[in-house]
Amino acid sequence: DVKVTQSSRYLVKRTGEKVFLECVQDMDHENMFWYRQDPGLGLRLIYFSYDVKMKEKGDIPEGYSVSREKKERFSLILESASTNQTSMYLCASSSKLYTEAFFGQGTRLTVV
Amino acid sequence: AQSVTQPDIHITVSEGASLELRCNYSYGATPYLFWYVQSPGQGLQLLLKYFSGDTLVQGIKGFEAEFKRSQSSFNLRKPSVHWSDAAEYFCAVAGGGNKLTFGTGTQLKVEL
Numbered sequence: 001d002v003k004v005t006q007s008s009r010y011l012v013k014r015t016g017e018k019v020f021l022e023c024v025q026d027m028d029h030e031n032m033f034w035y036r037q038d039p040g041l042g043l044r045l046i047y048f049s050y051d052v053k054m055k056e057k058g059d060i061p062e063g064y065s066v067s068r069e070k071k072e073r074f075s076l077i078l079e080s081a082s083t084n085q086t087s088m089y090l091c092a093s094s095s096k097l098y099t100e101a102f103f104g105q106g107t108r109l110t111v112v
Numbered sequence: 113a114q115s116v117t118q119p120d121i122h123i124t125v126s127e128g129a130s131l132e133l134r135c136n137y138s139y140g141a142t143p144y145l146f147w148y149v150q151s152p153g154q155g156l157q158l159l160l161k162y163f164s165g166d167t168l169v170q171g172i173k174g175f176e177a178e179f180k181r182s183q184s185s186f187n188l189r190k191p192s193v194h195w196s197d198a199a200e201y202f203c204a205v206a207g208g209g210n211k212l213t214f215g216t217g218t219q220l221k222v223e224l
Contacts, residue, residue, distance in 0.1 A: 033212060040121070042202060042216035058211070090156070094212075100146060101212055103156040 003027070004104040006091050012110045019078040021107050023091030032074035033092040033101060034058075034066060043090065049074055081111045114139040114207035116215035124221040125193050133188040133218050135203030144206040145186040147177055148214075151199045159201075162186065173197070198222045 007022035025032065031050050035043040035058075045058030047066040055066050063085060067075045074093075078085055088108050092101040115138045125131050137143055147159040160171025167179040177188045186203060203215045 035214070040216060042118075043204075043214040045211065045213065048211065056211075059213075092156075092212075100158045100161055102158075105155045 004091055004093050004102050006089075006104040006107050008107050009105060010108050010110075012112060013078075013081050015082060015111055017078075017081050017111075019081045019109065019111075021076040021078075021089055021091075021109070023074045023076070023093075023104060024072055025074075025093040025102070026072065027093070027095065027102075028071065029093035029095050029102075030071075031094040031096070031101070032068065033094075034064075034074065034076045035090045035092065036060070037088040037090055037106070046076065081109075083111050085109065086111045114143070114205050114211065114213050116203050116205050116213055118201075118203055118215035118218050120218045121216070122219045122221065124223060126223045127195050128192050131188075131190045131193045131197070131220070133201050133203075133220070135186045135188065135215060136184050137186060137203070137205045138184065139205055139207045141207070142181075145177075145179060146204040146206070146212075147171065147175070147186075147188050148202045148204060149173075149199050150202065150217075156202065159188070193220075193222055195222045195224055 004025045033048040034046045044060050049055045049068045065077045088106050090106045091104040094101040117136045145162040148156040150156045159175050162169050162179045200217045202217045206212045
């Protein structure tokens with residue numbers, strides 16, 4: 001089975017902190033995605049990566065950056081956390097264009 | 113730009129009744145379409161997908177969906193709902209450029 005693992009289930013950070021969310025997949029997938037999920041807004045794409053060191057902005061990239069130094073790992077970075085970034089963050093991976101994405105369990109981030 | 117609309121935020125059905133969840137997409141070419149389900153506290157699980165061919169696709173847990181190009185729709189159906197089907201359902205479209213876009217979700221409640 002495909003496994004997508006997010007490093008934390010719950011995280012509490014202070015406003016202004018630099019926050020790293022880590023995601024690892026074990027199936028050699030080319031594509032990796034970061035979404036945030038908020039009630040009534042569904043899943044909104046922050047960034048995605050289709051290869052090592054390659055990234056593209058999604059629909060809401062402001063305030064975020066990403067890093068993909070190795071194929072299996074995709075990190076989401078909040079340069080200076082703000083309270084409006086309190087949310088559930090979901091990582092996903094897929095083997096190639098247009099196959100289904102497999103999701104991690106999510107990280108619930110609270111910024112205080 | 114690609115987009116997905118799920119017009120029903122909440123739906124309540126009685127156990128044993130039939131179910132249809134609506135999904136409309138916007139994309140210039142033939143899209144790749146997906147339905148995912150998220151149970152409380154769980155990650156997203158793929159129910160079914162449409163890439164090409166037969167416009168009626170079968171998925172897991174007794175779900176099916178029909179792709180209608182003329183209506184830009186990909187509605188999810190189940191003939192007889194079980195209490196365990198209560199969850200949030202997301203429709204998604206994959207268009208150009210590796211991007212996977214989700215709708216805002218439909219929350220399904222099942223009355224016993």
